[in-house]
Amino acid sequence: MYHSYLRGKQFELLSIRNSIEKIAEANLIPIIEPVRESQRDIIKCVDVLRDARAEYIIIVNPQCGELESNQLNSDLLIQAIINSDPEVELGFIVDDGTTINQVTTFIATYQNQKISIIHAGRFNDVNLLKSTLNNVRQFNKHIFVESTNSNSYRNQFSGSRRVLIKDGFNRRVRNADYANHSVEFYSDLHSTYTDLGYQGYGDFSIVGDHFSEGGGQAITAALHITYKDSESEIYIKHFLSEPRTVAEDVPILLEEALGKLETFLEDNPLILDWSISCRDLMEIYNDGCKTNLANIKKLTLSHHFELMHYIN
Amino acid sequence: MEDLLFQPRDYQLLSRVFTRNVITELANKGCSPTLMKIFNELDICTSSITDRPLSLFFENIYSRLLDNYRNEYVYKNAIASKIVRGRHRLSNTSFTTEFKVGQSIADVAVFNGTSTAYEIKTEFDTFERLDSQLKAYGKVFDKTYVVVPESKVQKTVDIVPDHVGVYALTRNYSLIIEKEALSNIHLLCSEQMINCLRKSEYLKVVQDNFDYVPAISPSQLKRDCINLFSDLSTVDAHNEFVRILKQRQLDKYEKDVIKLLPESLTSLALSARLNKKLLIKFYSCIMNSRGIQTC
Numbered sequence: 001m002y003h004s005y006l007r008g009k010q011f012e013l014l015s016i017r018n019s020i021e022k023i024a025e026a027n028l029i030p031i032i033e034p035v036r037e038s039q040r041d042i043i044k045c046v047d048v049l050r051d052a053r054a055e056y057i058i059i060v061n062p063q064c065g066e067l068e069s070n071q072l073n074s075d076l077l078i079q080a081i082i083n084s085d086p087e088v089e090l091g092f093i094v095d096d097g098t099t100i101n102q103v104t105t106f107i108a109t110y111q112n113q114k115i116s117i118i119h120a121g122r123f124n125d126v127n128l129l130k131s132t133l134n135n136v137r138q139f140n141k142h143i144f145v146e147s148t149n150s151n152s153y154r155n156q157f158s159g160s161r162r163v164l165i166k167d168g169f170n171r172r173v174r175n176a177d178y179a180n181h182s183v184e185f186y187s188d189l190h191s192t193y194t195d196l197g198y199q200g201y202g203d204f205s206i207v208g209d210h211f212s213e214g215g216g217q218a219i220t221a222a223l224h225i226t227y228k229d230s231e232s233e234i235y236i237k238h239f240l241s242e243p244r245t246v247a248e249d250v251p252i253l254l255e256e257a258l259g260k261l262e263t264f265l266e267d268n269p270l271i272l273d274w275s276i277s278c279r280d281l282m283e284i285y286n287d288g289c290k291t292n293l294a295n296i297k298k299l300t301l302s303h304h305f306e307l308m309h310y311i312n
Numbered sequence: 313m314e315d316l317l318f319q320p321r322d323y324q325l326l327s328r329v330f331t332r333n334v335i336t337e338l339a340n341k342g343c344s345p346t347l348m349k350i351f352n353e354l355d356i357c358t359s360s361i362t363d364r365p366l367s368l369f370f371e372n373i374y375s376r377l378l379d380n381y382r383n384e385y386v387y388k389n390a391i392a393s394k395i396v397r398g399r400h401r402l403s404n405t406s407f408t409t410e411f412k413v414g415q416s417i418a419d420v421a422v423f424n425g426t427s428t429a430y431e432i433k434t435e436f437d438t439f440e441r442l443d444s445q446l447k448a449y450g451k452v453f454d455k456t457y458v459v460v461p462e463s464k465v466q467k468t469v470d471i472v473p474d475h476v477g478v479y480a481l482t483r484n485y486s487l488i489i490e491k492e493a494l495s496n497i498h499l500l501c502s503e504q505m506i507n508c509l510r511k512s513e514y515l516k517v518v519q520d521n522f523d524y525v526p527a528i529s530p531s532q533l534k535r536d537c538i539n540l541f542s543d544l545s546t547v548d549a550h551n552e553f554v555r556i557l558k559q560r561q562l563d564k565y566e567k568d569v570i571k572l573l574p575e576s577l578t579s580l581a582l583s584a585r586l587n588k589k590l591l592i593k594f595y596s597c598i599m600n601s602r603g604i605q606t607c
Contacts, residue, residue: 246414246415246507247412249510249511249530249534252530252534254530255529255531286528288528288529288533290530
């Protein structure tokens, strides 16, 4: 079972709506950490997930963005989401600073929802957490962010359903920095997670475990495209616009980057068989690149959903 | 408010009153968290400025900056209020701050009968990048001025190229020409001019002058536009460059509102490009006598 951990910015949410049929068909599970006070986009996304009868998890205690330490607005948002989809599954992030009281409050507050625990760190008293969850009927699974805790920590929960989320995306400070790493290993968890003793796996798509608000004017456009290399490995390839020292119109940057993607797709034509997103990207390329970087982000995120649907 | 005393480092904080954040917050919400933060850090009790319009508060802070801390905003605003609002009465003139030219950014650019770049060097600045900045401006602007405090006039006049002029911002807050700028039109570069324009702007310039069907490829389109544009004489190309950039200017109604704002806000109001609705809200917010509102 594949999980996609996403921060709920506008175009991340749009990518879910864009790929909803494949998400529902292959039971790909988005884990959405809300980051916006505005409810409109995420509610629309929840409606689409609900109508498609897709499995997904909404995090009730976001750790970044506008809702970080904004209890009231988070609670209002979660209430609106439950109103929209009474069967929504909720996730609670625990780390080294989380107390058992916070966990029990979460459980008591949302007695009618299915719940999961996201380990973005180490909860300090594993036995207490396990015994607390033992009697909780609606508890579903433990989800671990791989870089934040150890194997031995995760193995203490081996009696429960466990999901391992591993960030396959090596984030670079500047887009131009991907030039020296244009092809990178992304993940092979999809073929190893059962051997490792997990019931599910996941990643942070092509964004990585990192949150940032939109940046300034781009000098380099970067497209991140994942693909299956051999039977068991996923790679990621970065397509960049030409190096320059002065900012340029976005369509021109996109034309350069998409031109390189076109060459890649000519060498790997099978990708176009299953990736509607890549076909959409090529259509944009042939039509003068009249779009913005956010829309390209949406399509490359969608492409990753499509890849996970394809290898499923 | 008048009796408040500030330390030197406070002025740095105070100068942040004149930022786009503050005025967009005031326009949008009728209050400004950024302003509140500045007050908190300065330990100003907000009750000392209730019951009086915020416009007076802006004027008050500005006059304190004039006397004690002449940062870049003071210079920008001197150009905006004395040259653009005063001399040109805002008519048929486009005023832009932070105008990108290649890898440099002109502090102020004004387009009216011709194009003029202003590079500000306050008492806190060095001349470090001046040489490369002036070279870049010389490729797209007819006239370039460096604007400095009186103490830097002699040094500036000594080092700038012949065509570059020098303004002094005097102790009593006048802008005085110390050296006239000379026209630079014949040395302009048409490709650099295109690079300063948005795509819709350079396409319009080219289509107004040539029979051109836009290419589908955006880079091909830009190359075509650069090629066609360079067929014009530099004088004609520059006329077109100024004509299209003048179209960025505010409309009459927006200018009329800005003329009613306190002088200290001229540069900010001209460059923030609030839409009409927000501009009206901002105006009401700072002109009513309820004073500052907490959020």
